[in-house]
Amino acid sequence: MRFQLLGPLSIAEGHDAVVLKPSKPSSLLAALLLHPGSVVSTGYLLRALWDEDQPATARAALQSCVLRLRRLFTKYGVMGDVIEAVPGGYRMNADADTLDLVRFRTLVRAADGAGDAEGELYRLKEALTLWQGPLLANVPSPMLHRDEVPGLTEERLRTLERACDIELALGRCHQVLVDVWEAARRHPGRERFSEQLIEALYRTGRQSEALTEYRAVKGRLKEELGIDPGAALQRLELSILRGDDLGPAAVDRTVPLPGGPAPALTSGPAPLALTTSPAPAAAASHPSLPVGAPPRVPPVPCFTGRSAERTAIAASLASGSPGASTVVVLSGAPGIGKTALALQAAHDAQDRFPGGVFILPMTRPDGSSVTPAEAAAELPAPGAGRGRTLLILDDVTTADQVRPLLAAAAAGGAAVVTSRRGLAGLVATHGGTVHRLSTLDPVESEQLLTAALGRARVDAEPAAAQELARVCGHFPLGLRIAAARLLTRPGLRVADCVAWLAEDLPARLSLADDPRMSVPQVFARALHRLEPRWREAFRQIGHHEGLLLPSGALGDSAEAEEALERLADAGLLEEGPPGPYRIHQLLKIYARRQAREETRNPAAQAPH
Template sequence: MRFQLLGPLSIAEGEDAVVLKPSKPSSLLAALLIHPGSVVSTGYLLRALWDEDQPATARAALQSCVLRLRRLFTKYGVTGSLIEAVPGGYRMNADADTLDLVRFRTLVRAADGAADAESELYRLKEALTLWQGPLLANVPSPMLHRDEVPGLTEERLRALERACDIELALGRCRQVLVDVWEAARRHPGRERFSEQLIEALYRTGRQSEALSEYRSVKGRLEEELGIDPGPGLQRLELAILRGDDLGPAAVDQAVPLPGRAPLALAEGPARPALAAAPAPADTPAAALPSAPASVPPVPLPVLPARLPVPPVPSFTGRAAERAAINASLTARDPGAATVVVLSGAPGIGKTALALQTAHDCQEGFPGGVFILAMTRPDGSSVTPAEAMADLPAPGTAAGRILLVLDDVTGADQVRPLLPAAAGGAAVVTSRRGLAGLVATHGGTVHRLSTLEPEESLELLAATLGPARVNAEPAAARELARICGHFPLSLRIAAARLLTRPGLRIDDCVAWLAEDLPARLSLADDPRMSVPHVFGGALHRLEPRWQEAFRRLGDQLGEHEGLLLSSGTLGGSAEAEEALERLADAGLLEEGPPGPYRIHQLLKIYARRHAREWNRSRTATAPH
């Protein structure tokens, strides 16, 4: 049995994890696990459970909570007493095998003592994979959230900063963009994240975006704090304005190790060597700068063992697809790439299924599992050349590799990458059907639909805890229904309930139903929003197909069914093409020779989007 503290508090056995419901015993367990192996005083535990508003019977209630936790452990087959009563309080022993926090700190300490940058980065990345979502989201202790969560979060952010520093020093600027984009947005007070983001943008040839990001940071600092950006950011801005070459990367043990030597830009020769953006593929060889004669060519290193792919938290359902994909990926067909395409509506769970199957079969790919986001956070597409830079060069991988290419926008984005998987396999997720890719490269296609009602309930039980779902079974079924059985919608609703332990499921259902799908979103993460995800799929289309979707929204009445034909848009050949384009984008399903279908949640979104568009046009029309 393992305890997972770095996210919602949960107990795991093998690959199965149970998220504990919000309760006093959950707060007690979290308080003990935050201090593993240490004596936690009775006074501290009382504050963790009741803060400063402690009842007269608090000490007796604390003992009752300890007994309830011990019974819970027995339920999971744990013999002996994990919680030890000692003079002055209680102690709970845990090690790297039984508590993710201990393992995280062990890996970070191992990174400190690493002999080279690659080894340090490997351990830091492994440590960061242990963080599985909002910290202690299901623990209703104001004191722990106030006094302990900030310190734990700081440990993660320091590790992430160090990992991104190493990747910048090694020239892996595109990977830094993936890692640091969200960090810079969620933690605007940490200038180092902004500096890393700006530097990575500049090194990948996106000078105007780098300057725009700098000016945004500068404006926020002036407005909110009345201060200028730090020296590192100012030097970086000057280097971008002058078009300076920040220097080549040194991919060897001479790379300064973050945490022991700063990697910020500095004056003079002590500045660490960093990677410049790669030249365009069509640049003539004679136009490329040559290395100094004194620097010998660096051979391509054999890549170290890749990071393990963790299971997707609370993954449920998709048993048939999961088994079929695993069978396809592990089938050995020497000399040919095995391609699996996962397509379907936005928010339907394509990425989760791809990552879970990668976790399932990773042992069959000794060369590693390479997970590439093929769309940037701003919605733009990653080019094949950019993606290739993050894949091993031929002959450097230690065996078969598995590519997971997530959120692909078209077949041409994938085809140049498939030779890298020769003898291995590739899982491609896309809202589009990618029929052209399948026609030229073969493979299997899985068009995902919504979860079955029972699968939706399993997902809610896995995230909220069975007790909370079983207490309101009818409300849980209604919640699954109004979420359209979309995994994204269900996870958003579950996250809202987890962070509001006193909220009944029935009350949440009533609140969501008043304004669907707008209320299926989380304030602290704009990407966790059903309208945002649906809108992103729509805005990738040409304007005329966006207009067709709006016309479709105008035609769909509130009580109209979910079956459509070209007659819905007038019956012309152009109407037929419009429906086909919308289906290929994941906004409709099925199609000729049968009717098209639209999911209920997408139908609601289409009607709302059409109303808002018409309202905005009316408001801006000349009077």
Template sequence: MRFLILGPLSITDGSDTAVLQPSKPTVLLAVLLLHANTVVSAEYLQRAIWGEDQPVTARAALHTCVLRLRQLFTRHGVIETPVEAVPGGYRITAGPRALDLIGFRERVGRAEAADTPETELHLLRDALALWQGPLLANVRSDSLHRDEVPRLAEERLRTLERVCRLQLRLGHCSEALVDLWGATREHPGHERFREQLIEALYRTGRQAEALAEYRRVKEYLQDELGVDPSPALQKLQLAVLRGEDLGPATEAQRPGTGVTGPEQRARVTHPAPSLVVPVPGVPSFTGRTAEVAAMVARLTAAESSGESKTVLVSGAPGIGKSALAHHVAHLVRDSFPAGGLLVRMVHPDGMARRPSEVAEEVAAALHGRRPGDRALLVLDDVVDADQVGPLLTAGGGDAAIVTSRRGLASLIATHGGWVHRLSTFDDEDAYRLLLAVLGAERMEAEPEAARRLVAACGHYPLALRIMAARLLTRPGLRLADGVGWLAEDPLARLSLADSPRMSVEHVLGGALGRLDPRLADAFVRIGRLPLKALRAQDCAPGLGMAVPEAESVLERLADAGFLEEGPPGPYRVHDLLRVYARDHAPNELDRTVLRTADRTEKV
């Protein structure tokens, strides 16, 4: 078992993850883990759990908390990390495999001793991949969030700052921009991140944007804090204004020359930002038991058996392909000494990346590995077989998990491999996902509402995760109320306010935007037809085409993940995708007519 505190406090066995419910034993566990391998005094524990207004019986109540925590360990099968009573207090003993915080610090320590900047950067990236969201969001302790959480957050910021510094030093300025845009918006007063962002923009030939960023940070500091930018920031701004050379050659400079002004920088061809990083973990992963077991067995046996080293995971947008791939990659990591790399096959704007471009970045990321060490590549969101074929051919002894919305039959035909086509969760897996996030106490209090919530989300993994996150941050909201609220406007409410990209509408819209426009238009038309079973002869009139052409359209939409294949035919549209299609009707009258037709059909 492994404890996760770099995010919501959770316990995982590598297959399932349980996010602990807010409670006093949860606070107790958080404090012990934050101070793992040291004795934590009873007085400190009492202050963390009850604050300054402790009950008279605090010492006895602490003992009861310890008993409840041990019972929790028993329920979750925690054996190797007991809560020890020692003179003066309590202690938990844990190593890097049992606690993510220790694993994070161990990787950072190894990075400090690395013999090359490239190795240091890889180890730091690997360390940052352990962070999984808001720190200890389910731990209710004022003193913990006042004293401990900021200290942990500062460790992460220092590590991210080192990553960006290394990227700039190695000339990966475009790659640094990906991290720095997010860091500066999340921490607007952090001047070092702002300085690195301005430098990265300038070195990639974006002088005007660099100056605009300086104006933004200056305005923020003066309005919010009443101070001017630091001397380092002011000096950098002056260098940008003058078009000065900032130092050693980077990707924004040609070998043997200095950057002397915007005219020269304008002639530089800039590489795309690196989208090759260590594979991140998946909090609260549940379900897909058969797929997980099969993928683990195939990836770990491929080297000795001579079988194909490629596993394809395909399915609709938001169906959980990436989560499954990342989860399996972590389970088999001991079989791949060279590590696991997440290789994003599209740019942030959804455009496909060139195979040659990706191959160069993968080669750079694996530079310096020991001979014979195998790597696992997670080639995420592949657009077509041509894009990924050369990478598999060049991989040698490496293995790959390929995720794609498309079936990629030609890839399997030419390179071999195993295919897992994902569909929506069944009742049990959908319920278990909510249970892992919301906890047994909340789910068991409203079992019928929990089942209705599963149905309202259409058993769709992305929708379930979004609703679970919404409910987790609103512990006072009843599940039944959440179901009613969701039913009023599913698309608008299956989203997270602090992460606009985390929404069903955004994911489906982005996927639809990558289709051929004629195919995208056909999907919207098909989704608006009041038909539960889709056959070419029934759809052809609504599409304005002959039956053979309609049959081809249905097949291509199914291959792209927008239709569910019947075993065998006809095709079906998932309820959420149907709602999306109908809400994108050309006018309000059309939507009203279609909803009326749908209600009539159900009657």
């Protein structure tokens, strides 16, 4: 059992959480959890429950509230004498495994002592994922919201500032834009977020937008406070106007992070810029994820849904037999979320693999396949005595890519393999489990949008949010792209975004600053891997009406039947004999467009 304080107060077990109802016991529990392991005085608890309007029987009522809280614990399976009565008050012990606040501060302290930029960033990002919405939204204590919530919020914001500083220093300006854009809008009084946003815009070639943002900040400060921007912002504006090369971004190490000691001040004119050594070549398509034997595998941001698959994968990885490797295959359409599920499963299971988690992209950015020898060069030699290892082999194209690598996962190790193909040949020779991923259901789609956009924005337009999920076909990639567009345009209504996307699907499910975040590009890369005759068969499907394709949809020849089976194996169709094949609505629209382009230009080749 775990207590979750960084969001709505809840009690969690595994992936399930119970959000407590607003009540006096909820306020009491929050007051105790805010001071884990410390004696919380009776006077403080009385103020948490009744503020300054305490009844004459407040002390007796407090004891009654403690009893109610203990009964609540029993109801939800929290065993033992969790609340300890001590002279002067009560104490509730908690550690990093039982309270998210303790884990957050532990991770931040570990980040401060990581010694390298990557390790520090991994820990900070993992700490930030523990925050799950409005703080103590279901706790009705005015005193706690007045006296405690601002301090906790400050801890989170200092941590977020630090993480964004490091990402800028590492040159990940595109990746950090979404975070700093949202933070600058939500917290306009913190100039550092505005400075980070303006710097990120300028470093990504968006000079005019950076200057527009600066002028908006300057105007707001002048109107609301009668002051000019700080010296750092003014220097940044001057550099942008002159077109200066800013050089490597600097990280201020003189600002202490929450949960850790303040670092010693250093002499000199400015903080030193962070540097990092080059990552292995196999890490190219996952620059924010560790390869080799990193300290920790971070959770996937805003990961939701797939609870049945996560549970099944966790069980498979936990049941490895000595001397043999466990194989888990995740297959499905391009953009369906295979990689995200594999990385989240690695995060969930990493404590079972003391030999390390090795994340190996098996396809290069240009679409060519990584050879088994190239991938093996990133792994420890078999029998190196490192303990169980977990391999994440991402975007595998053939079973032959995988077989030579499984020796590295032997001795009870495991491999999670993602592929658009079913890899039946691999399963036939090495066994294992297969999970064919489908689109998210409507509830899971809403959960993803809520995790990405925040509950307030989804609740403000619930019908539009549901329509957004439908227009995106409940495709995880499409939903994340739409959410990113909304996050970077805080004034854009969800309904207006839906209408704009629907006018040109799936072409508008793309982000201009990252070609990997594009539904049509992902579809095009999947199609380009096929032989020309199978590409042509896919385009022919664009002429077919409806989403169901009977076995004779492309004709009655053996080659037509094989074409449907090849397309299904490539993740472009689903199901098949004895029932009909099905094509997802976004893929059908894409196939129809491909067919129209072929009609206009018969000599056109398949997209690259």
